[in-house]
Amino acid sequence: MMGYRLPEHFVTHCLRGAGQVFFMENALTGVCFLLAIAYASVDTGNWATTVGAVLGLVVATGTAYLIDARDKAIAQGMYGFNGILVGVAVPTFLAAGPVMWVLLVLGAAVSTVVMDAFTNVVTKNWGVAASTGPFVLTTWLLMLAAYSFANLPIASMGPPKLPEAISVAGFAGMAPQDMLVILCRNIGQVFLLGNAVSGVLIVIGLLVESIPAAIAALLGSVVALFCSVLFGADPAAVKAGLYGFSPVLTAIAVGVVFMQTGPKVLVFALLATIFTVIVQGALDTLLTPVGIPTFTAPYVLTMWLFTLPKAQLLPHPHAPNPESKIGHQ
Amino acid sequence: MMGYRLPEHFVTHCLRGAGQVFFMENALTGVCFLLAIAYASVDTGNWATTVGAVLGLVVATGTAYLIDARDKAIAQGMYGFNGILVGVAVPTFLAAGPVMWVLLVLGAAVSTVVMDAFTNVVTKNWGVAASTGPFVLTTWLLMLAAYSFANLPIASMGPPKLPEAISVAGFAGMAPQDMLVILCRNIGQVFLLGNAVSGVLIVIGLLVESIPAAIAALLGSVVALFCSVLFGADPAAVKAGLYGFSPVLTAIAVGVVFMQTGPKVLVFALLATIFTVIVQGALDTLLTPVGIPTFTAPYVLTMWLFTLPKAQLLPHPHAPNPESKIGHQ
Amino acid sequence: MMGYRLPEHFVTHCLRGAGQVFFMENALTGVCFLLAIAYASVDTGNWATTVGAVLGLVVATGTAYLIDARDKAIAQGMYGFNGILVGVAVPTFLAAGPVMWVLLVLGAAVSTVVMDAFTNVVTKNWGVAASTGPFVLTTWLLMLAAYSFANLPIASMGPPKLPEAISVAGFAGMAPQDMLVILCRNIGQVFLLGNAVSGVLIVIGLLVESIPAAIAALLGSVVALFCSVLFGADPAAVKAGLYGFSPVLTAIAVGVVFMQTGPKVLVFALLATIFTVIVQGALDTLLTPVGIPTFTAPYVLTMWLFTLPKAQLLPHPHAPNPESKIGHQ
Structure with missing residues (x-):
């Protein structure tokens, strides 16, 4: 053409x-x-x-x-x-x-x-x-x-409504196998898949190219689950993996891909990952009146905020652009 | 002074x-x-x-x-x-x-x-x-x-409400003369004028300076009408020209003013014009809870998104700034 | 550490x-x-x-x-x-x-x-x-x-609701001593303090370092009170000092800190201060559906809009960055 x-x-x-x-x-x-x-x-x-x-x-x-x-x-x-x-x-x-x-x-x-x-x-x-x-x-x-648009009927989002403060956390304990399922869903939801097996397939895909990235994904998922329970997020959303997919991406991006992994960067990535859980809750509230999902916006916003100051954090210049890659093929 | x-x-x-x-x-x-x-x-x-x-x-x-x-x-x-x-x-x-x-x-x-x-x-x-x-x-x-502010009473916008999905398109055919009126209103609404004669006066004004711009305006208007009916937009809004004014500006800006007109740029401008109709629908939804009009935001956002990557599209540098002008006086 | x-x-x-x-x-x-x-x-x-x-x-x-x-x-x-x-x-x-x-x-x-x-x-x-x-x-x-998050109960903001146009201004005159209290609260609210004495302590703190800044704060407070009454803002919000804290900051920032004080810059700062009152009303409306306060956003947005064009306004380069300071210690 x-x-x-x-x-x-x-x-x-x-x-x-x-x-x-x-x-x-x-x-x-x-x-x-x-x-x-x-x-x-x-x-x-x-x-x-x-x-x-x-x-x-x-x-x-x-x-x-x-x-x-x-x-x-x-x-x-x-x-x-x-x-x-x-x-x-x-x-x-x-x-x-x-x-x-x-x-x-x-x-x-x-x-x-x-x-x-x-x-x-x-x-x-x-x-x-x-x-x-x-x-x-x-x-x-x-x-x-x-x-x-009438010819674009909505299947599963919204309806738009006013946000209401969640008043009851309702996590009355969780079996270990349930936690494992959530940890995998947290990864699967990056592709909007609330499916634990899909999450495992994604981790296998990560392992093919980068073991550190796979580890970061799993750690990000654990941190997200811990924080969302600590803060008292909606249990249904937590169980569906909806509080985990953005922190998983933040953990990989800040901890492994866009910064040079090291003790200090790991602490920095931990702070970024925790903050992504907060941003997820924030953007859920923000978008409730217009009835659309956050998608990976909590990750994108947090990643920008935490990689923009890189000049202060990293002694040596690196390539914080989409073409940087980890490992070698 | x-x-x-x-x-x-x-x-x-x-x-x-x-x-x-x-x-x-x-x-x-x-x-x-x-x-x-x-x-x-x-x-x-x-x-x-x-x-x-x-x-x-x-x-x-x-x-x-x-x-x-x-x-x-x-x-x-x-x-x-x-x-x-x-x-x-x-x-x-x-x-x-x-x-x-x-x-x-x-x-x-x-x-x-x-x-x-x-x-x-x-x-x-x-x-x-x-x-x-x-x-x-x-x-x-x-x-x-x-x-x-109580001393700034509102005449004709809002009231703020939660967006609701439109379920019935309701275009049961349209007479050619009705379409012509809408095509002119699409142009008039750039100045917030739901008046077909005003649209004709604007086209005359364009012809005084640039025939390509006048053609782009008309084509943009046609594309906007076609797409808004295809997607199933609110018929009242379409008839008032409210789905057309931003696409009209996009068509002129991307197709004639900010890029060098040619076969490839025309396809690019067509995509931009169609996307402006989508952005119009999107911003209508976004602003419903605060009860204000979109104004030309759908055009501005789309124009920015489509002229920012210009380095990739145009072999030769040009002046994509507000001082660039088409034709000669 | x-x-x-x-x-x-x-x-x-x-x-x-x-x-x-x-x-x-x-x-x-x-x-x-x-x-x-x-x-x-x-x-x-x-x-x-x-x-x-x-x-x-x-x-x-x-x-x-x-x-x-x-x-x-x-x-x-x-x-x-x-x-x-x-x-x-x-x-x-x-x-x-x-x-x-x-x-x-x-x-x-x-x-x-x-x-x-x-x-x-x-x-x-x-x-x-x-x-x-x-x-x-x-x-x-x-x-x-x-x-x-259920474990972060809200004490005093929201609830989220749809904005409604204010229809009655309701300022039926104000005693001079009430006005003085509001002028001080306008300054105290920069620290989210609806307390007139706190406002006085802040002015004393300003006087320690910069008399022009203290004057600008007071003038900004007066302009904000005048404009919010003129436009017909919610009297309760005006009395609490909520229409004044951002204009106070704008007056200092544009009139004294980020631009070189002079007759022209003072007119410019006056326009900026008045506009901040409008932006305060605007952001109040914008954030009503999500139930959060504006904080100093009206000041930040206005200050950015009015200091960005500085190249046109100031004949000589200056340092419009957070490290610039006024006076000498």
Whole structure:
């Protein structure tokens, strides 16, 4: 189309895009993540999320070629991870139908444009990663729009209401096996999957590329569970893994990927991970009157706040941009 | 005042400011736009909007001299277009009265300060145009404030309520002449005028300076109408032109003014225009709990997202700042 | 801890941090401000705010050492003023309890991280002061989170509701002594103290370091009272000083601290101070559906908008960053 030859390694670039949701530039990791999404589809019987994931990944990565994004960034999968999340989110919260698929394709294409827009602001000007910020902004707009459009019926979010203070915590003890399930769901919910087996498949995908990242994910999940119980979060949300997915990403991002792991950075990452639980509670309240999910905004906001001051924390310059990667393939 | 000699061509600079609402540095275009506003006043019998437009234009342009803005930018009308929109918006949504006029003058003066503030961030740091962002921010603040102040009674917005998903589209066919009226209203609503004749006067004003801009406006209007019906927007809002004015601005800005028109940019502008319809629906939902209009925010947000990545799209550098102009006078 | 020797002058740095809430790098000023907080505690019988203030100040300043912030900035008190405000705000709006104190300490530590994050964006990129922006963002997140967590019961804010237009102003004249009390409360509310004597103690603290700043505070208070009555604000809020604290800060910041005082800058500061009253009314409306206070956001937003265009206003470069100070010690 328009004289742009499709690259030979398009499938590899797409799979790396899937892996980059967890900062992994590894196609095999991406395969594990797609299997995690597919497993949840088997479990729920709803295949629209898996189809949406593949479609979002392909459209977003393809759009990067059309707008002449840098070849290196495309090859690293930098244009796929926002698209795949758009592709999972749209059929999760909206009812499947022709207009929904149009919206999904539009949203995935736009996520690539927004990725470049964010990169030019937050990476080039501020020196931090865009990360899943483009997914959050794009999908918030799609979800908010659904309330205004009759041909985009809402399946499972909202309705908009005024926030009310939670008054009873209601955690009357928890069996160890229940805790394990939550710890895995915390990881699965990064892909909007409330499925513990999917969480395990994601951890396997992480192990393929980076053992420190896998450890950080698990520790982030533990910290999130502990803090959400300590603060007295809604037990149903905690059990569904909804208080854990953003802290998991923060733990990996601040503790392993964007900063050089060390004793001091680990304390810093711990503070960031705990604060992400607070931000999750905060954004839940903020978005209640408009009836949309937070997506990974608690992670993105916290990660920005904690990586922006890096000049003070790190003695040596490093590359806090979306192209930095951990380990070697 | 304060030793600042008023420029000889003050009226010309003001009229160019009116023209710059549609990116046209042309005083005659500005005259056509003022006529469009006046025509709507004749039609509705409410002259406060026309008086407000002139007052906002004069105050905002005059303030630019007082804060020592660059002469060249003043002469191009860069300080008038936000002020004229403040001047139309305030009497459209608030009831006329002495305090309202004080607020209008304050708002127009502040819009000039905000223009310089935005320019220093979005233009100097990020390389994109401030455009009507200062109008949107300033007037949002004025409208939100009106709910808090008893001497600023609200005439026609809100009341604040929780968003509800629209369930029935209700477009049971539309006569061609009805469509033509909507296409013109889509253009008139850029000046908050739900008047088809005003829309025609605006198109005439565009033709005076730039035929491509006039074509882009009309095509943007067509795309907006098509998409809003496809998605199933509220028919009353579509008929009033409220789903069209931001896409019209996006089509001109992305397709003609801020990027070099060509096959690829046209596809890009089409995507941007379609996405603006989605953003319009999204911001309608977002602002429902606080009861204020979106103004041109859907255009400003989309234009920023689509012009920020320009480095990837355009082989040659260009001037994506508020001083760039199309055509020659 | 972690090999970082505590500085010899830690107490001085903390007290300067208290003073910096009003831009004063003066430990004695900080003592006056702490006395103002303590006086209000005596008056209300609630000592949690004073304990919180000291704790927030110490934790935030201490965290600056741990993240290797620049020594000079720490010595100037640049890491204390957000922390002390977090420390006053949390026990003002949340009920005291073990988890509240955990939240307060976390919030104070995070305010230091956010200070560096803001500095790297708004100061290094945009050339304006972070000021109390980090306090506002951090504490908004803490307050929003409290609605989601059962172990953080809310004492005195909200409940979230839809905004309603105020219809009756209800100022039927005011005795001079009542006006004086309001003028002092306007200053006390910068520290969230609705106490006139506390306001007087703060003015004394200002006089210790800068007579122009004290004058600007009083004039800002007068302008705020006049405008809030003119616009017809809620009399209860006006009497509590809630329409005055942000304009007071704007008057000092724009008129004295960040710009070089002169006839033109005074007119500019007057416009900024008046506009802050409008922004106060606007943000009150905006935050009503989520039930949190504005804190000093009206000041921060207005100050940014009015100091960003400084290049146009000031013939000579100056230092619009948080380290600039007025007068000499």
